[in-house]
Amino acid sequence: MTKIVVVTSGKGGVGKTTTSAALATGLAQRGHKTTVIDFDVGLRNLDLIMGCERRVVYDLVNVINGDANLKQGLIKDKRVEDLYILPASQTRDKDALTLEGVEKVLDGLKEMGMEYIICDSPAGIEKGALTAAYFADEAVVVTNPEVSSVRDSDRILGILSSKTRKAEQGEGDIPARLLLTRYSPERVESGQMLSVEDVKEILAIDLLGVIPESQAVLNASNSGSPVILDRDSDAGQAYEDAVARFLGETREHRFLTSTKKSLFGRLFGG
């Protein structure tokens, strides 16, 4: 049984690709055969985050058009067993991505025995984002604790409830869970940032995880290694927890409070 998961957000730059890379890597680390697909046609970036940019020969559109077969298009990860990457095309022709073509690719991946297919959606609510979400069985909505991101996430939730194949076939809403990224407990405590409860209350969906604002995320993208592989980092551990929850385990949420300040710091605003 293959599960197709779309990682989406509406707003750009909130951490969709970082999350797609971490989620796919985490699932594969736990022995689940996983492919992560970059749907951002024209603006390929997942390859950089996964650190395989120099190994890209064929891409999603090549496979759809039959210029290459699926096995040629897939890049096998060198660090983690059972992990494959299908990069986006850099063509500027947005119509290159057809629903029929994408379905064919997904069916091919199912035949290969993939357990999870992670679809890294482009930003926006245009055709690319709709295509990435269309075949999904489940969604992860990446949101920053900030007004425009929360509003866009709500719009995306509305789209997910009507524009997926399951919705069109009358099977109802696909499950969608919230992943709150770039969370800064210090700023929440001082009343300058929406809290995880605030965002949960507004969007009214289940929480998959909270990823703290962390230097580790930039370090990971700098070096082309998914942040979940950085096991010593807060963000890496938070993603690890999120993957466990994704698979049905119960894990308490961590990194939600700031590290304790000294009395001196509290008095003088350290």
Added chain:
Amino acid sequence: MSIFSYLLPKKEKSASVAKERLQIIVARERSTRGGPDYLPQLQEELLMVVRKYVPVDQDAVNVQVDRDSGCEILELNITLPEQE
């Protein structure tokens, strides 16, 4: 927060302002979601007609489509100003 900030007049925290604004806009956007595309224009034109007779606010006219088992209900809600 330092000891000195307790002495300054209280200012509303920006996060609570953000939450309030979001709750309002999200509720408004949800009410028109999934409805036919003509809803916003219908609302606009209804407002113009009502305004010919009664001076009302921008948000005095509320248009909503509800789906009940098998039938759709177009609900119009017009709030008139209080009589002088």
